[in-house]
Every structure is written in C-alpha cells, then in structure tokens.
Amino acid sequence: MKILNQIIDHWRHDWATNKPLFWLEMVGTLLNIIATVTVTVMAVNVPMLFIFSLWIPGAFLMALSSYIRGNSWVFMLMGSYFILNTLGLVVLLNG
Numbered sequence: 001m002k003i004l005n006q007i008i009d010h011w012r013h014d015w016a017t018n019k020p021l022f023w024l025e026m027v028g029t030l031l032n033i034i035a036t037v038t039v040t041v042m043a044v045n046v047p048m049l050f051i052f053s054l055w056i057p058g059a060f061l062m063a064l065s066s067y068i069r070g071n072s073w074v075f076m077l078m079g080s081y082f083i084l085n086t087l088g089l090v091v092l093l094n095g
Contacts, residue, residue, distance in 0.1 A: 024065040028078075031058030052089040059085055 014022045035054035039046055059082035066075035 021065050021068060024061045028058045028061030028065065031055070032062070048088075048092050052085055052092065055085045056082060056089065 011022070014025075031054045035051045035058065038054075039051055059078045063075055063078035063082055066072075066078055
C-alpha cells in the first residue's frame with residue numbers, strides 16, 4: 001500500500017508542478033497500455049495497423065516527456081520503441 005500512496009503522491013505533485021508533462025506521460029502510457037491489451041486479447045488475429053497507430057504516438061509522447069525530464073534511460077527505451085514501431089508500420093504497409 002505504501003508504494004501506491006507514493007505513486008499517487010507523485011501524480012499529485014506532478015499535476016501541481018508540471019501539468020504538460022503529466023498529460024504527455026498519461027496519454028502516452030494509456031496509448032501503450034491499450035495497444036498492449038489489444039495484442040494480448042487478439043493474439044491470434046492482431047490488428048497491427050490499429051496497434052501501431054497507438055504504439056507510435058504513445059512511444060513518442062513518452063520519449064518526449066522523458067527527454068524533457070532528463071530521464072535518459074526511459075528516453076532511450078521509448079525512443080527505440082518509437083523508431084522500431086515506425087519501421088514496423090512501414091513494413092506492414094509495404095508488405
């Protein structure tokens with residue numbers, strides 16, 4: 001329960017001190033979660049165009065907010081997701 005309270009406290013502090021980053025991270029996270037849940041639920045017949053349309057902006061928003069915060073490891077992770085998902089979309093559309 002302590003960790004949940006710490007997360008909620010962080011969100012409150014972030015909302016009070018940096019609303020734009022709060023929104024970027026929240027939207028980016030939600031897009032990535034929705035895409036991942038869709039892949040999980042529809043694993044046999046995954047709608048990849050829909051998935052990429054969520055993953056790409058989600059990864060971009062998370063990379064952007066990580067860059068602004070100076071969180072280099074998360075920036076590298078989400079930047080690589082953005083690049084790889086963009087390449088995946090290109091392969092899907094050309095394949």
